[in-house]
Amino acid sequence: MMQTTAVDAVMRTLADPTRRAVFERIVKSKEITVAALTRGSGVTQGAISQHLKSLKQAGLIADRPEGRHVHYRADPKGLAPLVDWMALYAVFWRGRFANLRALLKEIDP
Amino acid sequence: MTGAAPPLPTQEIVVEEIFPHAPETIWKTLTTGELVGRWLGMKPSGFEAVKGTRFTFQTTPAHAWDGIIHCEVLEVRRNERLSYSWQGGHESNAQQYGSLLNTIVTWTLTQVEDGTRLRLVHSGFVTPRNDSAFRTMSGGWKKVIGRVGAMSGEHQ
Numbered sequence: 001m002m003q004t005t006a007v008d009a010v011m012r013t014l015a016d017p018t019r020r021a022v023f024e025r026i027v028k029s030k031e032i033t034v035a036a037l038t039r040g041s042g043v044t045q046g047a048i049s050q051h052l053k054s055l056k057q058a059g060l061i062a063d064r065p066e067g068r069h070v071h072y073r074a075d076p077k078g079l080a081p082l083v084d085w086m087a088l089y090a091v092f093w094r095g096r097f098a099n100l101r102a103l104l105k106e107i108d109p
Numbered sequence: 110m111t112g113a114a115p116p117l118p119t120q121e122i123v124v125e126e127i128f129p130h131a132p133e134t135i136w137k138t139l140t141t142g143e144l145v146g147r148w149l150g151m152k153p154s155g156f157e158a159v160k161g162t163r164f165t166f167q168t169t170p171a172h173a174w175d176g177i178i179h180c181e182v183l184e185v186r187r188n189e190r191l192s193y194s195w196q197g198g199h200e201s202n203a204q205q206y207g208s209l210l211n212t213i214v215t216w217t218l219t220q221v222e223d224g225t226r227l228r229l230v231h232s233g234f235v236t237p238r239n240d241s242a243f244r245t246m247s248g249g250w251k252k253v254i255g256r257v258g259a260m261s262g263e264h265q
Binding site: 089093094099100107 | 124126135138144147150229231
């Protein structure tokens with residue numbers, strides 16, 4: 001029905017405090033570059049880049065290259081696995097209604 | 110005097126749609142195990158639309174939870190209403206997939222001019238207070254992130 005692996009991946013990714021701080025800054029900005037994220041972060045641009053890579057792999061952020069710069073933004077879908085059980089069920093039932101509609105059409109055209 | 114604690118606040122999910130089919134046809138899809146398996150994506154084991162019948166669904170396990178949803182038919186009004194309990198999860202999975210669940214699923218069918226209005230109410234979700242921001246994806250970022258820290262055993 002729903003996967004736990006995605007939850008685990010998001011949890012692991014955000015468990016690192018530095019990475020979580022990077023993610024929070026991206027969430028607060030509409031879009032932000034690596035250079036802007038590095039400024040005032042106290043870590044190197046290389047370290048920030050590594051965190052961005054992990055966040056992207058977990059589906060938490062999306063990027064948009066523009067010329068020599070890459071702009072990063074938060075991807076709300078990435079946090080979906082962490083939304084609570086109830087919200088997951090709301091999504092689940094809406095999907096089941098769609099299945100039901102298709103099945104009814106098939107057995108009672 | 111029982112001294113029982115006041116009931117925890119609960120919430121429900123409601124989905125309602127009109128289908129261009131007779132109530133009898135929809136009833137069949139809700140009460141035939143084979144058909145339930147097709148639209149629900151998991152086939153019930155031991156299901157019969159008879160009050161008191163106990164049945165199960167097998168879904169994806171999560172940590173201490175074996176993935177079995179335990180149900181019992183609570184109410185049957187042919188072509189009108191079907192209600193069953195829906196229990197599963199484990200207390201060690203807090204507020205995420207596989208968390209403890211003691212809920213009720215109720216289907217209500219109402220004949221309307223162009224078919225049948227089907228209403229699903231999934232009730233009994235115990236939700237912590239002040240948790241609505243977390244549920245709506247809009248304002249809940251910070252809270253979600255904070256909770257991840259707490260869940261991963263980090264102390265700040």
